[in-house]
Amino acid sequence: MADLKEDKIDFRKLEKELENAMKADAKYWRENDAKMRAVEQRVESYEQFRDIVAASHLQPLEKKDKISESKLQQPWNTLATSDDKKQELRLTRDTEERLSAGNLPHNSLEFTRDWRRCQDRYKLLMTIGGTRLEKVMKSDIGMGILGEILVSLNASFVPEDATAVTDILECLPNCGRFSLALDFLSRQEKQSAKELVEKLEDSCESNEDEDVKSLREELQKLGAIYQLNSKDEC
Structure with missing residues (x-):
């Protein structure tokens, strides 16, 4: 006689696998569309092509969207920026x-x-x-x-x-x-x-x-x- 515990289906596991598969499929087609747009736009460099694909998951802000002021409190690293400029001048x-x-x-x-x-x-x-x-x-x-x-x-x-x-x-x-x-x-x-x-x-x-x-x-x-x-x- 079969053991009912062994035949029990883990629906949570199946649901998780299905969710991951749907996300992977959506990501594939989203990035594929981004690649096609980049080719149609005749981007000037591979870096721009790569950036368009990498940012394919981003959505434009709407009027109702608000940026929290708390996200703007972090100051720029002026020391690092200065060092980068010095390095660039030296290389030049x-x-x-x-x-x-x-x-x-x-x-x-x-x-x-x-x-x-x-x-x-x-x-x-x-x-x-x-x-x-x-x-x-x-x-x-x-x-x-x-x-x-x-x-x-x-x-x-x-x-x-x-x-x-x-x-x-x-x-x-x-x-x-x-x-x-x-x-x-x-x-x-x-x-x-x-x-x-x-x-x-x-x-x-x-x-x-x-x-x-x-x-x-x-x-x-x-x-x-x-x-x-x-x-x-x-």
């Missing part, structure tokens, strides 16, 4: 001294490190040049780096650097994952690329040097490569 100074001494990055990771710490990014690009930049980022362009390069070149461009800047724009498409980086350009970054090419074209128009004039055909090719005439442009 050390990086610029090393670059000035000719110790340029050898790979994508080193370039990204120096790029984040360097204050004069335009000078860094002019120092490295297109040919070396292509070798440095042969494996891949760091997430968000392409757009930042285009913005920096456009913001600090001077006509005297037309040939060097064009060389950089020509070499970047040969770097790893260029197409992916291009797809993730923001509207502002695409606008910077368009303005930069227009500035290069203007420098050709105003310069009688034959070498500079020969850049016109190359600039037309660059316009196609960087999709400056696509429907997505600003």
Whole structure:
């Protein structure tokens, strides 16, 4: 005869398992929706993509929601903030001294490190040049780096650097994952690329040097490569 105690079902345990399974399923679909939104928004970096997914469980505040004043009593750690700034300044100074001494990055990771710490990014690009930049980022362009390069070149461009800047724009498409980086350009970054090419074209128009004039055909090719005439442009 069967033991009724052994056949007894633990409904509390089943209910708990069902609840956990439903939470796991809800989390999966919530994060999946967040990933799809991030792709549709064409976020500028993997960090932004990760943050959107990580914050998928948060809900926006409504008018009836109130933030307790007791939660705002904790002061900021001003000492830690000051130390962080000092550390950042020291790293920036050390990086610029090393670059000035000719110790340029050898790979994508080193370039990204120096790029984040360097204050004069335009000078860094002019120092490295297109040919070396292509070798440095042969494996891949760091997430968000392409757009930042285009913005920096456009913001600090001077006509005297037309040939060097064009060389950089020509070499970047040969770097790893260029197409992916291009797809993730923001509207502002695409606008910077368009303005930069227009500035290069203007420098050709105003310069009688034959070498500079020969850049016109190359600039037309660059316009196609960087999709400056696509429907997505600003």
